[in-house]
Amino acid sequence: MYIIDRRLNPGGKSLANRQRFLRRAKAQIQRAVRQTAGDRDITDLERGGEVSIPADGVREPSFRRSGEGGVHDHILPGNKRFVEGDTVERPPGGGGGAAGGDSGEGEDDFRFVLTRDEFLDLFLDDLELPDLAKRRVATVETQGMRRAGYTVTGSPVNLALLRSMRNALSRRIAMRRPKSEDLLHLQEEIARLEEHGGPSERLTALREELEQLQLRTKRFPYIDPIDLRYRRFEPVSKPVAQAVMFCLMDVSGSMTEHMKDLAKRFYMLLYIFLTRRYKHVEIVFIRHTHEAKEVDEETFFNSPETGGTVVSSALREMQRIVEERYSPDAWNIYAAQASDGDNSPNDGTTSAALLRDVILPVCQYYAYLEVGSDSDRMQTGFINHKTSLWQTYEALLEEGANLAMRKVNHRREIYPVFRELFRRRDAEAGARVP
């Protein structure tokens, strides 16, 4: 007999089969993923998760008898009252008892656990940032070094003094190396005794002890080669592919929680999307009423303000920040603006000019998301009633600006709109880029 321990065999043997299955059921899983994403909190998008797909789509057919029609017979155990020739009422739902052998007939949907990566890959599958090639730096990476702990070998310049001394100290304590003041005391004591000609027994004992201690001191040096530590460096590729995302939002009183929620979902999607395309993504939150301010995320989404609405203030703020911190040569700049579309009447021209002349030229992509209230959705929205901001931007769009605009009223419209905005564009879109 042989016993073989297979536990250490590499696991994940089923991975290849799993990939084949994913590929096979991709369309269904993708649909399921999108549905799941609609139901769950958007901050959870980065998590993997369970999706269920209809078993029918991945059924393996075979020639088998149908469960209906024809004569079926069953041998069953546990007769308590029947005698031969009895008749039994047909149980509701047809069929005769539970003995029908039609496996697969009533197969349920089946649940499938996706890893985080699989989930996001399917989620963002055919999306692509527009004009990715516009800034060539996007693909360039430089090599850099970064600290990565300590090592026991290295060149003298990299000697980590503090760490080495700390090691030496702990070693000396552990080995109970005599302290120099103890030795000094002992020597003094001996010298005193010698001077006074004290009891020679005690003197011999002390001398012996001193000898011992000196020997110990020699055996365990103050610093030993094994104490030495050197700083370790490892090469890393430094992403030049970096992106900054500007979130512009009107927070005046007319923006309800619902609208902010819509905007937040859109920004989250954008963020996930950017982090998967670039190694390094920064976000700048700018909120505005009649004046604009850069704020942190918490304030951005949560604190209400009142006041008039002047969109150009936010654009100016963005212009300022770009000039200060995000040179368009080194950064891929994206902006998404969420607003309910109200703008003060005399700001339209200023905004349009700012956008056309300053903002759009430095942006890879500028998306304008007009958020409506939940109850709006029956109304045909902008077709009947165009908000002042919409009219402003529409005019720009007609001039051929690289700008996208959509209106959403409900949470479930966010993803489709997002997909539409960032859909992979082919030659048709390429031609439009000046």
Added chain:
Amino acid sequence: MSVTLHDSLLFHGADWDFGTIQRIHDAVEAIGVGELGLDVYPNQIEVITAEQMLDAYASIGMPLFYKHWSFGKRFALHESSYRQGLMGLAYEIVINSNPCISYIMEENSATMQTLVIAHAAFGHNHFFKNNYLFKEWTDADGILDYLEFAKGYITRCEERYGHAAVERVLDAAHALMSHGVHRYPRKKRPDLRSEERRERERHLHQEQTFNDLWRTVPTKGAAAKPQLSEERRRALLELPQENILYFLEKSAPRLQPWQREILRIVRQIAQYFYPQRQTKVMNEGCATYCHYRIMTRLHETGQISDGSFLEFLQSHTNVTRQPEFDDPHYGGINPYALGFGMMQDIERICTQPTTEDRDWFPDIAGSGDAMAVLREVWANYRDESFISQFLSPHLIRQWRMFHLVDDPDQPELMIEAIHDERGYRRLRRSLSRHYDVGWSDPDIQVVDVDLAGDRRLILHHHVLNRTLLHKDDAQRVLQMVANLWGYAVVLKEVEPATGAIFQEHVAHPHETLF
């Protein structure tokens, strides 16, 4: 330590190590081979984790298998129900090979490992080695090598022809798997090693003798072929043929050689598993009976403790439980329960026969040596013949079996027979028929093809009890047959007695598929 150590115990507590496994194996072997007279292949016991067990499950219990999405699907299904706690894992998987490989899970307690070794490494192992169906149809020496070859071959095909192309052939072959076996022995016994060699040689020959020049030789135009008589044509194609995969592999005009080879691989594997499908009750019954005898004996001889024996009994009764038909847990007849019940019944008939048993089983009643009778039974029967020979009135009464008929033309269900004098033989006959694979699988045959004409392939389904095929599935599978065949295919559902046709399915090949 306050624990009193009994020298004879194989293990204490639930922990085990390789030494324990070895001791357990030797003790089980002493009883299984020495006392019960089992005849087994050498054992190879492999310790695996739960994940690996799930893995092995997914690929029909085989240690190495080619890759296909359906195994991934099966894995996902098992994994999710296992995670939700809906399903426990099997304690063991055993492979009909020489040496006989049994997987045991690391999580099992020492008692469970003993049970698994007695069940799989001796019970199933004996059955595999001695049952006539396994001897006739499977090649325990060659199976692992053959699977290795199959896996490699299919991987190479994927590299050469692309995943999608290979997947299409495999999908079609899998759909036809249950119609890819020879039910009756043919001239040559299968030998998987030479299968593999044969393929390699044929491929080599083709490559060596390939000469592109021949393609350019002008032909004289189609020579007027003599019209084959219908009889002759069907004889040449070995028609009618119930092994659809075999027929397609040999005769489909438009398949590439590698596509034929894949059909062949799936067919060989289907054939390898065919005996298992026909002997489920006997195989599990044999293993369960053996483990029960062995564990009881281990306990009697003081090699396992009382606690350990109780733990065993709990698992044993779980496995052999048969809920009654009106129990919410009823899910058909449990092959473990039926097999074990019948084996025990045979033992009773041999050792303590009643007058009734003497009437019904004159050959074995009171023979005394139950093991000899059982070994004989294990070697020479399959489920259908086993039940029709050995299901006794005693067991029928004990199970309170009855026969229920569901005829859609009748307003109510009918009790045809119950466990009484008039019913025994009828019950036994009906139950045994349920285990006849030839009866439970729909009978579909390739009956004709017009090679000179439109090359349409004609299949017949001989309808039994007016039960037609599941329509959607039939259409899907037929589509795959058409794709493999390369021309139109028609499947007629025929009443065998009258020749009346209930239904016709037609499929035309997708030109782009192959």
